[in-house]
Amino acid sequence: MTQMETPKVVKKKLFSPIWLLPLVAIILGFWLGIKSIREAGIEVRIHFPSATGIDVGKTLVRYRGLTVGKVVDIGIDDELQGVNVDLKMDYRADPFLNEQTKFWLVTPKASITGVEGLDALFSGNYIAIQPGGGQSQFFFEAETDAPAMLPGSDGLVIELTADTLGSLNVGSQIFYRQIPVGKIISYHLEGSRQILLSAFIKTQYTHLVKTDSQFWNVSGLHINASLSGIEIKAESLSSILAGGLSFSSADGSKRAENGHSYRIYDSQALAQGGIEFTLTATQSNAASTGTAIVFRGINIGRITDTHLTDTGVEFTAKIDKEYAQLLSSTSHFWLEGADISLSGIKHAERLITGSIINFSPGSGEPKQQYPLLEIAPDQDAQSKLLLSLTAENNPGIGIGAEVRYKQLAIGKVNSVHLNQALTGVEYQIEIWPEFTNLVNTNSYFIPESALSIQVSLEGISVKTRDLSTLTKGAISLIQGSSRTVAKNHAQLALFLSTDAADDYFDRLNQFTLSLMSTDGAGLSSGSPVYYQKMQIGQVDKVNWNSTNENFDINISIRDQFKPLVKTNSVFWRNSAITVNASLSGIEIDVAPIQGALKGSITLGLLDDEDIGSQTHLYESKSLALAQAKPIKLTFPADVKLAAKAPIRYLGHKVGAVERVTLNKDLISVSIDAYLYGSYAQHFTQEDAEYFLVDAQISLAGIRAPETLITGPYIGVKPGVSTQMRTQFIGKVTPVIQAKKDWLQFTLEDTNLGSIKVGTPIVFRGIIIGAIDAYQLADTGNSVQMFAHIKGEYRHLVNQTSQFWDLSGIKIDVGFFSGAKIETGSLESILAGGVGVVTERQTMTSNMLTSDASFTLHKKLEAKWLTWAPVQLSQK
Template sequence: MTQMETPKVVKKKLFSPIWLLPLVALALGGWLGIKSIKEAGIEVQIHFPSATGIDIGKTLVRYQGLTVGKVVDISIDDDLKGVNVDLKMDYRAGPFLNDGTKFWLVAPKASITGVEGLDALFSGNYIAIQPGEGESQSFFEAEINAPAVQPGTDGLVIELSSDNLGSLDVGSQLFYRQIPVGQITSYRLEGSKRILLTAFVKKQYAHLVKTNSQFWNVSGISIDASLSGIKVKSESLSAILAGGLSFSSSDDAQAATNGQSFQVYDNQELALGGVELTLIADNSETASVGSKIVFRGIEVGRITQSDLTDTGVRFKAKVDEEYAQLLSASSQFWLEGADLSLSGIKHPERLITGSVIKFSLGAGDAVEQYTLLDQAPDQDALTKLALALNADTNPGIGADAEVRYKQIPIGKVNAVKLNKALTGVEYQIEIWPEFSQLITSNSYFVSESALTIDASLDGVSVQTRDLTTLTKGAISLVQGNSKKRVKSDAKLRLFGTNQDATAFFANRNLTKLSLLSPDGADLNPGSPVYYKKMQIGRVDSIDWLSGSEQFSIRVSIQNQFKTLIKPNSVFWRNSAMSVKAALSGVEIDVAPIQGALKGSISLGLLDIDAKGSKTHLYGSRKLALAQAKAITLTFPADVKLSAKAPIRYQGHQVGEIESVSLNKDLTSVTASAYLYGDYAKHFTQEDALYYLVDAQISLSGIKAPETMLTGPYVGVMPGVSSRVGQTFLGELTAPVLAKKDWLQFTLEDINLGSVKAGTPIIFRGIKIGEVDSYQLSDSGNSVRMQAHIEKKYRHLVNQTSQFWDLSGVKVDIGWFSGAQVETGSLETIMAGGIGVATQSQTSSGNQVSADAVFTLHNKLNPAWLSWAPIQTAP
């Protein structure tokens, strides 16, 4: 029987996973489609005058160096007046394509002001974009030139108005005190009479432009030639070549804002203007805008504006700043034209140019308004001021020479003669009435020169005057700061030059000092005096004081620095250049160039509680700050000593040699030296000892080996005297000073042999003393050697002691005894030595006295070596 299985019923799924694949593909395709549409770019069209420099597919659109589009097509416009350039812009540029957006072509352009579009020189021309505001736009008109301010720049944009362009161009620089702070970015005509220039000022300099700033043209070179001389003015080389503008601002004005307008003047004088005033006249028949204001033949101002009033004419005028002080409350203005008479025509040029306006001086402060007279006021009623001027010599001033103020004649010289004492020159001058108020109690006069050349380290200045100055001479008035007027016949001073006047008044305001120096210190009259490398005075004179063998140097310190003259002040001479070389490096100190050429002095201050020397000129800064004391040393002529050699005490430097000179007797030298202030009192006792320390090479070794590198120096030992000295006698060798606890005695031999100062005295191979000095005996039959035994060994020597020469090698040869060789140590063989042996114990009865004399035996007695008394140290 067949068994049937029960079928399994499976429920059919409503959704199969296989359907996910087309759904994902559909979603991905949709996303890619949307993304492609979104990033497809934005098409815009720009109208250019021509397609020069633009290529399809090559010319890019850039914003601050970033590519944001490219040219896809170029077509001629319908009017045949240009081309339409189609751009494909990055989709992200959409928010910037507005009404205010600007496009322009960037191509390399070289001009005298520089190179523009330098990046396009390497990458090719491109179209630049400057985003703007407004509604979205797809068609644009290309800019002919780049905008005034490029994208990404920050600063101030101002507008300047000028009558003509002159040498200005795009890129011409804008200067403030000769520093470039901006440039001209564009210019255009406004109507047919004015030119508007756009200038950009860098952000860091924008605050310099104020609401009342004055601008003027500094392009090229300005030359003013006249009989009085030639003046040449220029800004910088770039302004000469490429043009430029300069401006001036007042500190108290408000800062300018973007777009503010300013006037450009032709020159600085017109820009900075001067003092404005108003002239009231009945009519304007002979005066108009531009009429000159003249004073003593010199133009000092001009009419700038004229207006009708109910009663006449009102003129606005400007007087140049440098002449503004000529105005006063009582000044009078009048018109003056050509003068026609039977003798001829005076000022015929005024028949063409019109009348000029002249004015007179007066008293009081200037006012804003004056009356303009038709003719000159009567000057004869006024009294001239007579003065007498005194001078040391006549600098070339003759009778009828002009007296001037600011190069304007104000009087004349009537007579020139010697004064009554025949010690100087007296001038009788007259000052015209309208100028008499210029003369005050502390006024003075200076002679003018037709040609003045001032050559100094700062440069060369040449100044010329007119022909009258050359033939007759001239005198200039220098006003004082006093308000006290002088009376007629008053006596004032005339100086030959401005420098003479400056020196005369400076000497009245100087603090005088006298410094002592062992030499002239390379100084000259006029040498500067410095404090921290700033000049505070000068050297007046250098005098030789024969009685003291010193120099007296007179110096003057300016009064504003007289507070530096204190008890702790010191002075020293400056070296043109000092070099300090050490293992750590080289230090070079160079004096100011004027001081290096003329010689100079420096002033310094010690610690507040220290006491300096205000009357001594030290040789160097080191000596001055160390409060060094000057001394004089005399050595034999064969001494090996040079300047700057140190003075040392037990290896420590306590001073230095300043100079060494051979005396007239040719047997000695004089060394000028300094002891440092902290040590001077120990080494200026009358019995202080100075001696030369030099390398000594012998078989026993080298003494003072350091001097082989540094050179000899001077050693010193302090004295004990209460008396102070300044002059000392130097020795060629160090003196031997016996200590109180030394055992001293004398050795005697018929010859010196190899013994010398320093030869050791040896006891059982140990040095216990040495020879200090030696000399011939009075009879000349022997040599006496002074020696000593050190304190701790003095008990080893008494009257029973025997001394013998240990030097060299002793050989004794006999026929039957053979050869005997005696030697000491290697040191005694090479350098020599003295042996000693004592027979008896030291006691009070056999002690050695200072005048004891021992015989120095030629050789050792062998019996002496057996002596071995027991000695007791004290």
């Protein structure tokens, strides 16, 4: 079977689909044409000051790296002030071409901070465009520099202010933890004082900039040389050479807005955030910007600014945030520098780094302003023990001297000054809190001697202390036995030595006596008081007592010797050496050497029944033991009495002159003398008489010849009055010490002739009496001579007696009678004499009365020689 193929009827196509191709081409062509017309570009004219670096056809206009136009022509402007550059801008640039659009030329710039526009090296300089708003416009004035804001860069533009530009420049980088995060894009002077810099922070880092960020200059190298080494810090090479800024931010703060303003600090230290406040001082001595504020050796802040005020200097200071809570209303700030002393250099590094400001926290709310103190405040005044020490004089303790205990410093001396009465030195010292318990109520202090040399028979010991003791001195605490801790402001003593302290405390166990002495006796405070050559006390003070014109000598005697001071105690002054030479031998008594040097006093005891004076200091042992009683005599100034001259009664020594002083009137001398105790009462009656006994050499002989050797002495005549006294007026002429059995009478003559005191009265050639004294009679017409007849001869003289002058040789030469020479004894020839002859026997009736007076005849009558009554001795 054959199958018939059905014929395929193919309808002839009128148009092949291939015709779409030319259609497409036409459409494409049209489109291309329209597009090319549309995209033909926009003609823009820009006025540049110079066409340097701009080439026609070569210089492109770029926006964000995209070529948006091209220089098509350059022509000089009409005023010949610049060039007009014609640009053919991409049609897409149309929206950019507005009033505020900016054009500037980018040239390759290789600077330290980086190479900018390096692309321009190959592509040639290009014109950058920064779109702006406003009306559409086709003529522009070119910018001379890239505008502050980087075109098209999203980021943060902030303002920074600084006093000086330093090494910052446009392009200087801004670092955050040493990562460059931005750069300075412009700067200009704001007013005449401040420089305003604009900085750009890249988008990805904008969150790092906070409202309270701190910017500081990291330009160059920071070399921190201290004793701990040299630290060199630099942010980056570019910051060394081209400057740079770094900043830090707190975590929690708000992010900064565009245009936020910051201050540039000189260094990180200054910039670090913190609490700002001011310190005031009168002068900016050691503090300056950058001076650290230190608390317990840790830098907690610094001074960020210094400026003058009317009254002084004001520092702006900052304390780091983490230490901000330390600041309080009672905080103190004070300057502290290096401390150079012989004890060493403290804080030597401050010699180089300068002073620091020390800080002490306090309590309360922080203040805005604090005074900057010159010296450290008394920080822990509360816990310190303040004491005041008194001393008689300053053993070289200066302010700042250490107070030591067991050679360990426990405090220091704060001040040294005289006390108010100017009698001693007062120290204010402080004991550091940890040692306050060492000081108790009877503690005392002694100065440390830097060099103490002790020479004894055992050898020489030399002790030295450290050098600071030598210069500033130091005092040591000697603890007392008391268990009571000393209170604040307690008054304690500073003794010059341990011995002095011992003395002082000894004295507390002493009782005092006051001795009276006519002189200072060479004693001084500290002179020892001995008993049997053992020291039992010492002299405290020697004072002049004006009321009784004596010296008061205060002595103290240790309590244990109190029994020695009783009614029969006496005190005398020791002579350094007493030599007692007699035929029985020589006794030399040497006082203890200390007493010899300083003078000393000895306590002695009299016999038990004797009563001694405990208020008088005797000149010598003998005086004391003799219980000498002082008297005062006044003599004419011409007496030649000297100390030690004896007072004698009938040749017996009953006292001695202690001292002879010429009175101020120059006509008299005062004589201090002693009467030996046992005799004193006999010679201190009101009517007792003292007189000078001096050697009298005459033809009649020498009276009181012993005085030729011993010097004149004082004679005394006891009185009978019951009234006692101690002051006497002395006489120059010896007082007649009439014996009881003496027959006393008066002779009268017109002329004294050769009669002298002592002229003998001769009876038959035997001296029976003498002239005791003579005087001019009150009437002035005769001379009265007082005479006496010794007791055993008194019966030889009565009212019938006749007296004549025997003196000399009587030569009677008569023309007729011849020569007659009549002499008495040789003595009477030399010394004169008074002859006496009695007519009758002495009877009771014709006995002489006490006021009997005779005329002294010139010569013997012949008849008198015949008188020879038998006298009966009355014995």
